[in-house]
Amino acid sequence: MAAKRTSHTERNKHMPTMTYKFSEFVGIDQDDVVKLRKAAIENTDDMMRIWGDELKRPALVETTGITMNQFAKLVSMARLARVKNVGPKYVEMLLAAGIDGPKSLFAYTPESLVKRLEEVKAEKKLKAAVPTLPEIENWFTDVKATVVSA
Numbered sequence: 001m002a003a004k005r006t007s008h009t010e011r012n013k014h015m016p017t018m019t020y021k022f023s024e025f026v027g028i029d030q031d032d033v034v035k036l037r038k039a040a041i042e043n044t045d046d047m048m049r050i051w052g053d054e055l056k057r058p059a060l061v062e063t064t065g066i067t068m069n070q071f072a073k074l075v076s077m078a079r080l081a082r083v084k085n086v087g088p089k090y091v092e093m094l095l096a097a098g099i100d101g102p103k104s105l106f107a108y109t110p111e112s113l114v115k116r117l118e119e120v121k122a123e124k125k126l127k128a129a130v131p132t133l134p135e136i137e138n139w140f141t142d143v144k145a146t147v148v149s150a
Helices: 008-012 031-036 044-051 054-064 070-079 088-096 110-124 133-149
Strands: none
Touching: 031 054, 031 070, 044 054, 044 070, 054 088, 070 088, 088 110, 110 133
């Protein structure tokens, strides 16, 4: 008997996520927040739902005036912020480190991620604080519990 294949949505429905308004993010132009609202995108859940329909993306780009590359960054921000305990606070730092979603985030161990973020902060002369090891460990704890229970 063949194993049942699960969709990305089914696999992730047990993953703890948080919803944030785009106005809560540092690094997002407030004009873009207004444009997103006009396109019915108020928060990270709205972004994931609307952006998930690939056929609607070109119209979304045209109606908002936000470029495809800008949308890609906004989607990455939404995906990272929705990971429990990450939130908008550390998204810019993670993006600066080349981490654009949960998959690339969880390719690290908490220890190696702290080291990488400290390196990026120094290299790029970022002012944002690097999350502490206990904060980062909380990101990973929830994922491990989800994987064990799934």
